[in-house]
Amino acid sequence: MSETMTAEIADHPGIRPVADEQDRASRKASSIEMQGLHKRFGRDTVALDGVDLDIRAGEFFTLLGPSGCGKTTLLRILAGLEEPDDGTLVVGGKNVTEVPPHQRSVNTVFQSYALFPHLSVRDNLAFGLKMRGLPAAERNAKVDEIAEFIKLGDLVERRVDQLSGGQRQRIALARALVCEPDVLLLDEPLSALDAGLRSQLQVELLRVQKRLGMTFVFVTHDQDEAMVMSDRIAVLNGGNIQQVGAPREVYERPLNAFVARFMGHDNLYPISARQGDRLTTSLGELTAEDAGAGDLLLIRPETLDLLPGEVAGDNHLTATVGERLYRGSHAEFRLEIGDTTLQATVNNRGRHLPEVGETVTVVVAPEDLVTLSE
Amino acid sequence: MRKRTLHRGLTAFWWLTLTFLYLPLAVVVLYSFNSANSSANFVSFSLRWYHRLLGNEAILSAFGNSLVLAISSSLIALVVGCVFGYGMYRHRHRKLGWLIVLIYLPIVLPDIVFGISEMAFFVQIHEWTGLLQPGLGTMIIAHVTFQIPFVALIVYSRFVGLDPTLFEAAKDLYATPVKRVVHFMLPTIKPALISAFFLSFTLSVDDFVISFFTAGPESATLPIYIWGAIKKGVSPEINAIAALMIAAVALAAILSLAFSRRRPT
Amino acid sequence: MSYSGVMPSARSRAMVRETRHLLFTVTPGAFWIFIFLVLPSAYLMGVAFMTNGPYGLPQMPLSLDSFERLAGFGFLGWSPGNLYTLLRSLWQTLVSTALVVVVAYPIAYYITTCREKWRPLLLLAVVVPSWTNQVIRTFGWMNLLAPGTPLSGLAESLGLVAPNMGLYPSNFAVTLGLVYNFLPFMVLPLYGAFEKLDTAQVEAAQDLYASPMRAFWHAVFPQTLPGLLAGIVLVAIPAFGMYVIPELLGGGKGMMLGNLVANQFAGASNWPLGAAGAILMLLATFLGLYVMRRLGKRLGGGEEVVI
Numbered sequence: 001m002s003e004t005m006t007a008e009i010a011d012h013p014g015i016r017p018v019a020d021e022q023d024r025a026s027r028k029a030s031s032i033e034m035q036g037l038h039k040r041f042g043r044d045t046v047a048l049d050g051v052d053l054d055i056r057a058g059e060f061f062t063l064l065g066p067s068g069c070g071k072t073t074l075l076r077i078l079a080g081l082e083e084p085d086d087g088t089l090v091v092g093g094k095n096v097t098e099v100p101p102h103q104r105s106v107n108t109v110f111q112s113y114a115l116f117p118h119l120s121v122r123d124n125l126a127f128g129l130k131m132r133g134l135p136a137a138e139r140n141a142k143v144d145e146i147a148e149f150i151k152l153g154d155l156v157e158r159r160v161d162q163l164s165g166g167q168r169q170r171i172a173l174a175r176a177l178v179c180e181p182d183v184l185l186l187d188e189p190l191s192a193l194d195a196g197l198r199s200q201l202q203v204e205l206l207r208v209q210k211r212l213g214m215t216f217v218f219v220t221h222d223q224d225e226a227m228v229m230s231d232r233i234a235v236l237n238g239g240n241i242q243q244v245g246a247p248r249e250v251y252e253r254p255l256n257a258f259v260a261r262f263m264g265h266d267n268l269y270p271i272s273a274r275q276g277d278r279l280t281t282s283l284g285e286l287t288a289e290d291a292g293a294g295d296l297l298l299i300r301p302e303t304l305d306l307l308p309g310e311v312a313g314d315n316h317l318t319a320t321v322g323e324r325l326y327r328g329s330h331a332e333f334r335l336e337i338g339d340t341t342l343q344a345t346v347n348n349r350g351r352h353l354p355e356v357g358e359t360v361t362v363v364v365a366p367e368d369l370v371t372l373s374e
Numbered sequence: 375m376r377k378r379t380l381h382r383g384l385t386a387f388w389w390l391t392l393t394f395l396y397l398p399l400a401v402v403v404l405y406s407f408n409s410a411n412s413s414a415n416f417v418s419f420s421l422r423w424y425h426r427l428l429g430n431e432a433i434l435s436a437f438g439n440s441l442v443l444a445i446s447s448s449l450i451a452l453v454v455g456c457v458f459g460y461g462m463y464r465h466r467h468r469k470l471g472w473l474i475v476l477i478y479l480p481i482v483l484p485d486i487v488f489g490i491s492e493m494a495f496f497v498q499i500h501e502w503t504g505l506l507q508p509g510l511g512t513m514i515i516a517h518v519t520f521q522i523p524f525v526a527l528i529v530y531s532r533f534v535g536l537d538p539t540l541f542e543a544a545k546d547l548y549a550t551p552v553k554r555v556v557h558f559m560l561p562t563i564k565p566a567l568i569s570a571f572f573l574s575f576t577l578s579v580d581d582f583v584i585s586f587f588t589a590g591p592e593s594a595t596l597p598i599y600i601w602g603a604i605k606k607g608v609s610p611e612i613n614a615i616a617a618l619m620i621a622a623v624a625l626a627a628i629l630s631l632a633f634s635r636r637r638p639t
Numbered sequence: 640m641s642y643s644g645v646m647p648s649a650r651s652r653a654m655v656r657e658t659r660h661l662l663f664t665v666t667p668g669a670f671w672i673f674i675f676l677v678l679p680s681a682y683l684m685g686v687a688f689m690t691n692g693p694y695g696l697p698q699m700p701l702s703l704d705s706f707e708r709l710a711g712f713g714f715l716g717w718s719p720g721n722l723y724t725l726l727r728s729l730w731q732t733l734v735s736t737a738l739v740v741v742v743a744y745p746i747a748y749y750i751t752t753c754r755e756k757w758r759p760l761l762l763l764a765v766v767v768p769s770w771t772n773q774v775i776r777t778f779g780w781m782n783l784l785a786p787g788t789p790l791s792g793l794a795e796s797l798g799l800v801a802p803n804m805g806l807y808p809s810n811f812a813v814t815l816g817l818v819y820n821f822l823p824f825m826v827l828p829l830y831g832a833f834e835k836l837d838t839a840q841v842e843a844a845q846d847l848y849a850s851p852m853r854a855f856w857h858a859v860f861p862q863t864l865p866g867l868l869a870g871i872v873l874v875a876i877p878a879f880g881m882y883v884i885p886e887l888l889g890g891g892k893g894m895m896l897g898n899l900v901a902n903q904f905a906g907a908s909n910w911p912l913g914a915a916g917a918i919l920m921l922l923a924t925f926l927g928l929y930v931m932r933r934l935g936k937r938l939g940g941g942e943e944v945v946i
Binding site: 397401 | 781904
């Protein structure tokens with residue numbers, strides 16, 4: 001399964017891609033509105049603590065967060081597999097809060113794939129259509145079409161236990177897609193696959209979504225995966241939504257320390273004093289262009305420049321290299337400024353890379369500084 | 375060196391034990407072909423006891439009773455036990471302590487206590503109401519009682535072995551509750567249901583004590599008939615029926631072996 | 640927690656639905672077992688505290704007569720007959736369980752040393768005889784041990800039994816029958832224990848203790864203990880209540896508690912006395928169950944231990 005193969009998928013005429021905006025609008029893709037969703041398990045485990053969220057029609061939307069943050073519960077409520085204790089859920093303009101799962105035009109790709117072991121691949125793919133009462137002939141035609149679409153046409157007569165992990169994943173996807181749901185839910189569908197296959201299927205999944213113009217709601221705990229695939233991301237923690245936004249927004253302008261840490265940022269420093277845009281932290285004094293009102297300063301490692309030796313200037317910090325990790329395309333540095341450490345990532349353009357123990361000057365651009373609240 | 379001696383010793387012990395296990399059965403089969411009316415020495419080969427069986431109406435009716443009892447009780451237990459096993463699975467996260475006690479009670483209760491308490495109870499109820507006249511009906515009730523737990527536990531363990539998201543996938547793919555049972559649950563647990571039926575059948579045919587105490591005068595099964603014959607004085611005819619029953623078990627063993635070999639992991 | 644207050648309706652409706660589902664699925668089976676086993680057992684226990692009436696049927700008033708009779712106090716003063724039967728039951732249970740352990744332990748171990756694909760077949764070979772009816776199996780032993788058979792002849796020539804007496808009926812025949820009957824019940828859990836044996840521990844023990852005997856005692860035996868204890872419970876409870884084997888192989892002097900109880904409901908006809916004997920068996924059963932539950936909890940997954 002190579003890049004060329006995924007390209008072939010995209011060119012396949014079987015399932016018609018979106019032609020233009022008008023065509024997109026005529027599709028079944030639905031928007032989702034959630035209001036005040038609450039869910040508790042047992043007496044005091046709060047899974048969702050009042051979630052309000054709008055997902056646009058045709059969007060690739062990701063619910064991102066650590067395990068136990070409520071993202072899976074939210075997805076299961078969308079699927080109808082859990083009923084919220086309180087709140088409403090509207091899909092495609094229809095209130096479906098109390099509609100049982102088998103009456104919702106929503107399908108799920110499960111983390112474990114949940115392929116029926118007693119059925120062949122073909123019968124698995126046809127299951128939803130059969131339950132909806134589609135005649136056998138139409139069912140078979142659709143199954144053949146979708147199997148061609150995911151390039152597994154030659155596997156349809158196999159038994160499920162004869163498939164590899166990647167093949168199962170595609171069958172699970174196809175089984176949901178063939179029902180042409182208003183919304184497709186994906187519960188960490190790639191987490192069981194190894195890294196190579198995983199990144200390849202990420203691309204495939206993304207292309208499928210763009211071609212079909214279907215609303216995808218994707219759950220993951222992997223922020224890289226979320227950033228690669230999503231139109232928008234919602235970061236969840238403790239049953240609450242922390243931030244909703246496009247990947248760049250969430251990564252570059254996190255609203256709080258939780259989001260920042262979850263997106264992989266380590267360079268967070270409490271602001272001890274501020275005078276206008278002049279911020280004092282344990283690193284020293286720095287000038288920010290648009291600091292905001294937060295009490296934590298975020299410095300992204302890849303925005304830093306390192307100059308050899310001591311160079312005086314505004315937003316110039318003198319540091320010692322504590323550690324250097326050479327990664328080929330780039331290098332990561334642990335810099336020591338007094339008792340404070342600072343991470344820096346420098347692209348390898350073939351220039352001098354400072355050695356451990358070397359004194360360097362860190363140049364911080366005022367426009368890259370962000371403050372946020374704890 | 376030492377290890378090899380140990381292994382040889384164990385192998386010898388294994389064959390000795392197998393001899394011990396099969397000798398009584400072999401003797402029964404052997405004497406069923408004995409021309410003489412003796413269990414002490416084998417005179418010559420003959421089928422006379424088998425010929426006699428065919429003419430013995432009591433034996434034929436006992437055979438019929440055994441079959442009716444085993445099949446009908448297994449079918450009832452299959453339905454009730456299967457639903458029970460599913461309930462246990464579906465609510466396994468709740469505290470079901472009393473239910474577990476209830477389901478193990480028929481398994482752990484000594485046969486004799488099982489048999490006499492049912493007999494005493496049935497007799498008393500019969501005296502009061504005229505219902506539960508001892509006979510095939512009471513035997514079926516008794517057999518179902520000890521078959522339900524086995525069916526339920528087999529079905530339960532099959533469900534526990536499944537990926538729980540399969541149930542959700544079925545819901546997600548538009549299956550109504552009834553369709554989930556027909557198109558997902560029953561086909562998925564079919565092997566478990568088949569083996570539960572055969573186990574129930576075997577338990578029923580194998581049982582003597584409980585049948586003995588719940589039977590009526592007309593409802594003797596093969597084991598009850600054999601028991602009576604032994605009590606009256608050993609007749610080689612018994613060897614012939616017993617040999618046939620052993621043959622049936624041997625057949626079942628071969629079938630189960632073939633079945634388990636054929637089934638994929 | 641910002642969210643509290645009255646239990647929301649969606650939640651309570653879901654709980655009602657789940658409870659109804661539980662009742663619908665579990666009720667028929669639970670009801671069946673309750674009506675046709677729990678009630679009868681309770682009735683039997685009640686009978687034990689009633690007085691013996693004409694034809695052996697129980698009648699009022701309540702009394703402890705039957706327990707006294709079980710302990711040997713009858714109309715004619717004390718006689719040890721019933722006590723002997725009780726003690727014999729205990730003794731037979733002890734001896735046969737011990738013998739079953741002695742035979743089953745090496746057999747279970749032997750099966751695990753064989754190639755994996757043969758093991759199910761070997762297990763089946765051990766289990767298949769127990770699929771035949773108990774009466775037939777016991778009848779087989781009657782054939783084997785009767786006076787005039789080679790085995791009896793051998794015993795006679797060795798002076799173990801009196802001439803022309805044969806090996807059955809006797810207490811020895813009962814023990815033999817019990818061991819034969821219960822061997823598979825012990826082999827299966829022991830095999831399960833041996834199969835799960837952590838061989839790394841055994842190797843470490845061989846390293847540390849050197850002597851095979853001590854290595855076995857410190858590394859192998861403790862690991863098989865759960866299987867062994869489960870097997871003991873599975874053998875001892877039904878052995879204590881055995882009816883068929885002593886009835887056919889034991890004769891008058893081989894009677895066990897099961898026969899005493901059964902006779903009160905047939906020939907001798909004294910229901911309260913029989914019921915009192917049954918209570919003893921019930922107590923033994925629940926003792927066994929209790930031990931099993933405790934073990935199950937200690938070892939995780941009590942169900943596995945039972946089946």
